[in-house]
Amino acid sequence: MKPRNLVLIVFLLAASLALPLQAGAQARIEDASVEAVFGEQLLFRARLFTDSPVESAVIHLQPAGAAQPQVEAVTVNAQETYYNLLYILDISNHELPPFSTLSYWYEVRLENGETFTGPVSTYRYEDNRFSWRELERGPFKLRWYAGDLEYARSVLDIARRGEEHIQELLQVNPVQNVMIYVYDTAADMQSSLARPEEEWIAAHTDPGLGVIVLAAPAGPEQTLRLEQRLPHEMMHLMLFQAVGQAITNLPIWLQEGVASAAELYPNPDYQILLENARSSDGLMPIASLCQAFPPESAPALLAYAESASFTRYLFDRFGSQGVQGLISAYARGEECEQGVQKALGISLAQLEREWRKDQLNENLALAALEKLLPWLVLLAAVLAAPAVLIASRLRGRRRSLAGSANS
Ligand SMILES: [Zn+2]
Known part of the structure; x- marks a missing residue:
């Protein structure tokens, strides 16, 4: 031919x-x-x-x-x-x-x-109200519109460090194709979301689409905000990539708890919120955070703070393997309270009591009393000895008076 x-x-x-x-x-x-x-x-x-x-x-x-x-x-x-x-x-x-x-x-x-x-x-269907620039590295495709190329590189650095930190916490595969959209203001970001009524949120992940959207306003706290929000959202995404649709069976406190544990810069306000809630008896039971968080900002923030602290306590006490086992139990379809019982061998209520005691110094008065107990016993014994002596003398006197009357 x-x-x-x-x-x-x-x-x-x-x-x-x-x-x-x-x-x-x-x-x-x-x-x-x-x-x-x-x-x-x-x-x-x-x-x-x-x-x-x-x-x-x-x-x-x-x-x-x-x-x-x-x-x-x-x-x-x-x-x-x-x-x-x-x-x-x-x-x-x-x-x-x-x-x-x-x-x-x-x-x-x-x-x-x-x-x-x-x-x-x-x-x-992209947010075409802004002129996005794009930078790609490994599995991450970053789109941003405010800040220079150096800034974009620093965002991708945080993404990489976040991924490393997540893999230290849990045995999950490296992240696959992810689009990261960084907005300059929270208002810009919120107006891009399908549920714009939640005005207080600053980041969002659509794991099915492999998309992370977050706000990182320019200023002295920009890097800290990114170190907080980006790894948090990446954990949501990587957890979804690990367990798929079964993620919907994981309690919200656990999903948000592990995401908070992934933050390279944990939210410093959480501890203050927890202390205030404890002292005013306003802590929400963990079992009430299984299905959903409250929609209003103040109780929702407390729900995040509690989930973060409770999950960190689980990592400290049961290690990565314990938390991994808990995630697997829920992914298999266990109910919120049964999952804890089966994977960790303790009831959710008991675990919560021990967390409050350990992390929030709850029962402080009782703990102080327990320390003083040997001294209190000794004091009681010292005070009791003369009292016993006086009582026995009085009894003797009464008996002799009665004897004289009868005789
Ligand atoms: Zn989250």
Whole structure:
């Protein structure tokens, strides 16, 4: 075979592979695009070229992870040599999570009865209100818009150190592809989230998407905030990568507790919150933090503080293996209180009492009393001796008086 013929065959083969979904080849789609108004709508546009008049068109929309596509009617406008296709998706209801990926394709019905399915395209629904810069290192893809390249490198350093710290705490695999979006202000970050009502949160992870979103305002505390928030969110992600959907069976106090243990700079306010709650008898039982944390900021922060302290106590007392065993028990489907009993051999209530005593110096008066007990016994004995003597003398006197009266 002449080389020229071979080239021709390869070219024809490549051309046929490039059009795998175009049934009938009577139509083609060009310039498919998506324009986002973040948090409001997505505009899907394309041009349809066909010799036959168009009867109708639909668009198939399938977010990553969705079992079935959503099918919607498309507006078709005839131009001189092609048709404009337009569909507007309302995303103000937050049903499409920010930073998720969406597959879409058009399907056209022609007046001659033929149908035509266009190629599948993918679109990442990003927060396009900012000019993101991107830096990639290993499994981490960082996007940020405030700060220089040096700053971005320091963020990736914290990510690496966070991963090392997490692997010291738990036997989990290295993190896989993760997108990290760093916002400059908490307000910017919160407005990007699907649940913007939680105004006090400063970081968020969507483990299914492999996306971490956090705020790190410029200033003297920026590095500390990153050392706190980034490893915390990475632990959520790595835990999900380790146990998958079973993560939903882990008590919230444990999920947040291990995430707090991952922080390279632990929150210094937690100890103060715990002390105040203890002295005002306001500590929440750990069993009340199994399913959810309170939605309001003050009790939620106390719930984080308690979870962090309680989980750190578990690491200190039972080691990494103990905590790992506890996570496995929950991942197998154990209930909140039974998981502790089965994995650690103690009831949750008893463990909580011992944590409070150990970490919060609870029963301080009782502990002081226990120390003084031998002295108190001695004191009682010393005081009791003369009392016994006096009593026996009085008894003797009474007896002699009674004797004299009877006699
Ligand atoms: Zn968390």
